[in-house]
Amino acid sequence: MSKLQILEFPDPRLRTVAKPVQTFDAALSQLIDDMFETMYEAPGIGLAATQVDVHKRIVVIDVSEDKSEPMVFINPDIEVLDGDPEEMQEGCLSVPGFYESVTRIPHVKIRAQDRNGESYEMEARGLLAVCLQHEVDHLNGKLYVDYLSNVKRTRIRKKLEKQHKMRA
Numbered sequence: 333m334s335k336l337q338i339l340e341f342p343d344p345r346l347r348t349v350a351k352p353v354q355t356f357d358a359a360l361s362q363l364i365d366d367m368f369e370t371m372y373e374a375p376g377i378g379l380a381a382t383q384v385d386v387h388k389r390i391v392v393i394d395v396s397e398d399k400s401e402p403m404v405f406i407n408p409d410i411e412v413l414d415g416d417p418e419e420m421q422e423g424c425l426s427v428p429g430f431y432e433s434v435t436r437i438p439h440v441k442i443r444a445q446d447r448n449g450e451s452y453e454m455e456a457r458g459l460l461a462v463c464l465q466h467e468v469d470h471l472n473g474k475l476y477v478d479y480l481s482n483v484k485r486t487r488i489r490k491k492l493e494k495q496h497k498m499r500a
């Protein structure tokens with residue numbers, strides 16, 4: 333397994349709309365394992381392939397406390413169900429060091445495929461539901477900072493650009 337490099341906002345590659353996965357082979361499985369390793373090491377609770385510059389519709393999530401519930405969502409199709417909008421603090425491995433409030437309905441139905449191409453569907457609530465919406469947004473080239481005010485988003489962008497310059 334190997335750790336992958338995570339793209340950081342405002343990298344324009346994060347705006348790419350990912351394409352459906354059509355081949356379920358060993359290379360896909362390897363990529364999924366590498367994504368889990370990258371996510372766990374970061375550490376984070378979710379990672380979309382877009383974030384590691386692979387523009388395919390793949391999401392990995394583990395919202396457990398002890399890394400015991402790895403979940404794979406390939407070609408996810410998400411439907412937000414009825415419920416009261418809730419404000420939650422969101423962070424993102426592509427926007428390191430920032431946590432901001434985002435309002436979402438934490439109740440979704442998701443249809444996806446596993447790493448073998450088997451279709452399944454499930455309902456999710458709470459943190460998992462929010463995380464799924466956040467990760468599927470990535471596959472559509474969208475970031476959680478898009479939900480913030482222009483002022484906030486610009487402040488975050490400038491701070492990160494400064495860090496990127498110092499690192500270069």
Ligand SMILES: [Zn+2]
Nearest residue numbers: 423424425426
């Ligand atoms: Zn993210």
